[in-house]
Amino acid sequence: MTSHPCMKSLLFLLSTLCLCSSHSSSRPLRFSAYLDPMQQFYLRWDHDSKEMITFELQVQSTGWVAFGFTIHGELPGADLVIGGVLPDGNMYFSDWHIVDEETILEDESQDYELLSMTQDKTSTTMTFRRYFQTCDPLDHPITGDTLRVISGFGPDDTIDFFKGKMVKKSLFFMLYYHEEELNSPSVYHVYDLKLDDFPVPEDDTTYACTFIPLPRVKTKHHIYKYDILITPHNITLVHHILVYACGNASVLPTGVSDCYGADPEFSLCSQIVMGWAVGGGSFMFPDETGYSLGTPEDPQWIRLEVHYSNFDLIPDLIDNSGMRFYYTPELRPYDLGVLQTGILTFPIHFLPPGVEAFNSYGLCNTSQFDELNGVPVPDMTVFAYLLHTHLAGRGVRGIQYRDGKQLRILCEDNTYDFNLQETRALKELVTFKAGDEFLVECRYETSDRTGLTVGGPSTLNEMCLAFLYYYPRHNISSCMGYPSIQDVAQDLGHPVADAMEGMVAINMVDWNKETAKSAEKACKEADQVVVIKTIDEVVVNETGFIRDIIENEPMPCKRIFPDEPTAEPEAQARFQEEAMMSSALKTKAALPFPALLFVHLGLPWLLTFFLNVL
Template identity: 30%
Template sequence: MPTHPYYRRCRTAAAVAAVIVTAAALVADASATGTRVYTAPLDDTGRATVYWTVGYAAQTVKFETHFADAGPFDWLAVGFSDRGNHTGADFCLVWRDWKGVTSMLDTWTDDAGRISVDERQDCDDFDMARIHGRGIALTFTRKFDTCDDERDYLIQDGTTHLIWMVGSGPLYAVDGLLVSQARVKGMQRVQLLKPERLEVDLPDRISKINVLADKVHVPAEETTYWCHVMKIPMDLSSKHHIVRFESVIEEKSKGVVHHMEVFHCEAGTNVAIPLYRGPCFSEKRPYKTQVCKKVMAAWAMGAEPFVYPKEAGLPIGGPDFNGYVMLEVHYNNPGLRKGMIDSSGVRLYITPEVREYDAGVIELGLEYTDKMAIPPKQPDFTLTGYCIAECTAVSIPPSGIEIFGSQLHTHLTGTKIYTKHVRDGQELPELNRDNHYSTHFQEIRLLHRSVRVLPGDALMTTCHYNTENRPNITLGGFSITDEMCVNYVYYYPKIELEVCKSSISEQNLKSYFKFLNEWERQRTSPDSAVSANYNGAEWTPMRSQVLHRVYESSTLSMQCNRSTGDRFPGDWENRPSTKVLYALPPPARHCRTLSQPPPPPPSSV
């Protein structure tokens, strides 16, 4: 048998048998120590599931993956990749050779899907157990940062694309195995590094309101967005607080219900909203339902219940409150399963016992406008929206506001989002970041630490986009094929500021279109509509780079708006963008030096 520098195999079949009859222990161990266990389905049938715990002190994640059907010589791999691809990925792979020896190896795949054993082995504490007859439970530990920059995935805050494969054996060796030889494989998005949080007691008087889909016949299509409008079935003529929300997922729908949002319908008290139930992007959806767009709750697969701080709750109700809400469910059905009927949704915990502070939501990022655009064929194009110091100076009280939650948002081409916090030119710790963002995995996330924002602070939200598969320019706007760049931040105490976003100033944009026409003979004009100008230009790589520089150097048109839609007093046109004078150093890493001994060999059973 070929050997590997860090390869170690089990010497006796008895050792394998001993592990096979041992019960999988992650859940039991966590319960004994009080550690929180998280879980998510790995496929849409419920036959593959992942459990994990996070050790912040040791900077490790312990995984336990259950596969319902695995033969005695099957090989199984669980790992990570930047966008959910099985190529260019990092795997912990368990295999049993032709002699019956079972081992776990740290492996990686190249762009062609060829599996190789990593020279450094970082899949630790391997254990395995037979469960439920033909089922297998695999347990292993992985450091957040293995310091193997060339081959290993860096586990970070935000979204992680978990990938997995099962293939048939026995194998003579792992090196040279191909991803295409896997019998079955899949991908799931999760937030691995969830914040540690204290439990908050619920008020004595609490109403649990279910906002549920109603017997939806889930189409046999990979992606469906289903909308369901309803009126909240309780008296909300006086102000209440939402203090918690959570998912209500039918057992048979786990793995298919991917994420959900509840939107409030912002209309007059007595305005009736059509009780539409159907595809969200259907032409048959009534126009009146377009007012249902203010996020009240958002859940994504693997998310825990969202619990507000004990000091605050999201206000709902009052004499001017419209009681209609809309549930949006994203069904992810890659297996094209037929005959599924689903009534999943979100449960809101509403109390009349109003807490000390009303929580509020502020929109940061880019204005919803076609003034900002992304040229086609761009692998990584960035746009930044600003909440400038002048706006927070006139809208935030001297004591500041406390931000405790965040929902990042783009449409289909967004790949990364982060919000920087700047005070007097000094960059402070970031407000939120997701380096592997996907529009198909959106949730309101509690921050690891609350962030106090003071008057005069600035917040810069940057979005990265990939338009390599788009032949035409992508404009900013409301359509799913348009783009956005938003961070909805949840905070207390509630203030008048609701929108703090920017776009390029009209003056600078008109000057740019005039330049394109006069110097580069493009079909643009300062007198034409913005969308016509963008679509009238030929977007070469060089012209796309120049547009990016124009965005970065231009002055801003600011939305510094109250909840009424009115701007705070002041001149908000042609404002200078925020400059970071003193950047934060990169996060510290704890990597061994070359003089230190190599890591131990991989675990075997």
């Protein structure tokens, strides 16, 4: 049975009147976000150890309101609840799913529980809850991935869903603590690291770098929080901001210049202190740790890197973006560090065009950490992570191995959104030992691209990175891998003598589904070259190989109303398939390989790479 898109209120309300009593959630909801720029939709939420999540949606409307989840932001296959308060005070609330762009149906299994519904002269507030994984395949599971939410409202209780106002937003729901739950120091100072009146070039990609001294303090202090500083009218231009610690023996240039251009000195300093990317916000470290300032071992200077994507070539832009950090003399038990892992950002990393899914792998083999660090590396306690790809990225995950066996999938986002790149706390602390391996897998889609996509700094290139926040700090800055391009080219039928010939050979492949699948297999099975770097720019090459990944067991489903029926799995499969077919992300086509190699990336960067790394 189908429902006409213009659902009139009488039939709808008679079938969905809420006869249950209204009650409120006893636990305060810790997390919140506006779902739209006009701030008409305000969502609060929280979750508990029983895998139950509670939502409170406040909408500036006295008509019907809706909230739910979509597949990549598309309507077909969406799972949502619709509710409201009638003029006589009766409430209605029900669990629905969207079949296509014109049809919405009520679920046979009702898996959302209404806790309260209130309305005043201007707004409606609906509080409800559900399990992470319901037993209804028509309901989207709530996971540790980025989720796309949809919300809407109408002017009154005549529900015509497809003519109401709708907003969509990506959110991460599995937050584990709020800043207010942490111990804020009684004494603190603020310090800004930013560019000063930088003229943003009329270019699609600019990496601006400068070197800034850290605060001079007489005793040890800890940075315990950082915040983002974006010049308001440039918010759409700033792609990412990174702060790198410099070794105290480094001789640093002055001024502002291209980070990876003709002057290699502006690429010095590679140990991440803090980072921000599109969609991120402030982050406060847990009470156990902070970044150390003021001791002889601590850096005295940093390199500030700001990446601009000025695709519209807007002229006469002046920018003062950067980061602000907060530091205190009230010390924490451990000094914080950040380890950069993933695939070395360079054209050896490539993605074939026209594929729905292509996996790339970068390995960190830590067997030389002790030797490179100078003293044994203590066990690292990992507490947070930041995942990063560019526009083709669809999923990222990091897997930890010890003695050849998989310990865990440490971090993951299987529905990655380029526009929501946040530093995220782990649910539980993870111990990382010297000798462990850490594999970063990135999944990409290039369905709408006709040319090869390669690794590089531009937003139209690709990256595959995972930043691990840990304590106590050591001297290792990064541990990143890439497949032997000679082995990959050989497997694809193009024997080559060196890496440069290998990259050229990859561009000569006749790409189709079969050759793309062969390339993915070759990249996974090839020997991995692992490049390890310290704060003092000491580089060591290690080797390794990609191990198999054991998938996590799915969450068990739970019923909020035990007697409710379950919808047929085939129905959800159909909705999922329809939604996936219509959700391809539109991105600009990649430039031809030679242009990327010698113009977009810059010949000096290529020469520096081959001289210092390969």
